[in-house]
Amino acid sequence: MIYTVTLNPSIDYIVEVEDFRLGDLNRMKRDLKLPGGKGINVSRVLNQLGIQNKAIGFLGGFTGRYIEEWLHEESISSDFVFVADDTRINIKLKAGHETEINGTGPAIREAEADALVQKLAMLSADDIVILSGSAPPSLGGDFYDKLISVCKQSKAEFVIDTTGTALKEALAHKPLLVKPNHHELAELFGVTINSREEIITYGRKLLEAGAKHVLVSMAGEGALFITGNEVYHANAPKGNVKNSVGAGDSMIAGFVGTLSLTGDLLEAFRAGVASGSATAFSDDLAEREHIEHLRPLIQISQL
Numbered sequence: 001m002i003y004t005v006t007l008n009p010s011i012d013y014i015v016e017v018e019d020f021r022l023g024d025l026n027r028m029k030r031d032l033k034l035p036g037g038k039g040i041n042v043s044r045v046l047n048q049l050g051i052q053n054k055a056i057g058f059l060g061g062f063t064g065r066y067i068e069e070w071l072h073e074e075s076i077s078s079d080f081v082f083v084a085d086d087t088r089i090n091i092k093l094k095a096g097h098e099t100e101i102n103g104t105g106p107a108i109r110e111a112e113a114d115a116l117v118q119k120l121a122m123l124s125a126d127d128i129v130i131l132s133g134s135a136p137p138s139l140g141g142d143f144y145d146k147l148i149s150v151c152k153q154s155k156a157e158f159v160i161d162t163t164g165t166a167l168k169e170a171l172a173h174k175p176l177l178v179k180p181n182h183h184e185l186a187e188l189f190g191v192t193i194n195s196r197e198e199i200i201t202y203g204r205k206l207l208e209a210g211a212k213h214v215l216v217s218m219a220g221e222g223a224l225f226i227t228g229n230e231v232y233h234a235n236a237p238k239g240n241v242k243n244s245v246g247a248g249d250s251m252i253a254g255f256v257g258t259l260s261l262t263g264d265l266l267e268a269f270r271a272g273v274a275s276g277s278a279t280a281f282s283d284d285l286a287e288r289e290h291i292e293h294l295r296p297l298i299q300i301s302q303l
């Protein structure tokens with residue numbers, strides 16, 4: 001079974017404004033409320049692909065109930081810890097460019113945090129746990145570390161998609177996959193990256209530090225897949241880009257879901273890119289038919 005863990009879910013409030021003027025009254029052209037948070041996005045795309053999974057993490061208040069109901073309506077299995085404080089609302093402002101304003105997240109009490117750790121007590125060696133997104137500050141800096149220890153004890157594989165110290169420290173525990181985008185990769189090493197060669201150099205460092213496989217996504221430029229001594233590039237198909245929010249999460253869903261079904265790394269890479277692009281070309285996350293339509297358009301070449 002695949003579990004997604006979202007420590008800091010959100011309602012993504014997507015707001016489109018024709019001609020945004022700072023400091024003025026702006027009226028929305030269109031708005032949309034979607035359940036968000038990286039692990040929840042992964043679960044929704046896995047569900048589109050027909051891959052059984054369970055979403056866990058923390059939800060709270062009216063915003064948390066909104067997300068739980070949405071997942072229920074999509075028949076996504078979930079088992080969240082309900083916390084006293086409200087789940088955050090993240091603003092995604094589309095006004096020519098996409099600007100994101102993400103909340104810090106609710107206060108999580110010690111008993112609530114312990115309850116989440118308990119939910120992973122039933123893991124087995126056949127499971128894959130996808131740990132995605134930021135952690136609310138009240139959890140402390142080492143919460144991902146705690147969850148990784150639980151995965152390791154049960155010999156479950158884990159994937160981690162977060163930033164900074166939590167990601168760096170996770171590498172030594174041999175995650176099945178890490179998927180920074182090329183900006184996050186540069187930030188992780190405190191460098192600027194100017195070429196594909198440099199992306200490969202720093203991507204390889206993630207393998208050396210312990211990751212089993214590395215995907216570096218590059219938005220419209222596709223992605224690189226670095227595994228063992230091999231490096232592959234996949235193109236991103238061309239299309240009308242509507243929304244990049246969740247493209248990276250969709251890529252993780254496509255990759256991990258397909259790998260769990262087929263064990264074929266390159267098919268997993270192809271499905272990952274198709275899923276990411278199908279989301280980029282949609283208002284909400286990717287739907288199955290769209291992913292299947294794009295899949296044959298993804299060309300993979302070994303570098």
Ligand SMILES: Nc1ncnc2c1ncn2[C@@H]1O[C@H](COP(=O)(O)OP(=O)(O)OP(=O)(O)O)[C@@H](O)[C@H]1O
Binds near residue numbers: 180239280
């Ligand atoms: N403009 C685009 N055109 C085509 N495909 C895209 C585009 N943007 C994203 N994708 C697809 O989605 C994948 C992941 O995108 P990206 O590199 O933006 O990830 P990300 O930065 O983690 O995304 P996010 O944080 O917004 O969820 C890309 O490798 C590509 O397959």
Ligand SMILES: O=P(O)(O)OC[C@@]1(O)O[C@H](CO)[C@@H](O)[C@@H]1O
Binds near residue numbers: 008010035038134245
């Ligand atoms: O603040 P975090 O946890 O880093 O990211 C949260 C978030 O921006 O990531 C998802 C897209 O990847 C959105 O659904 C959500 O709003």
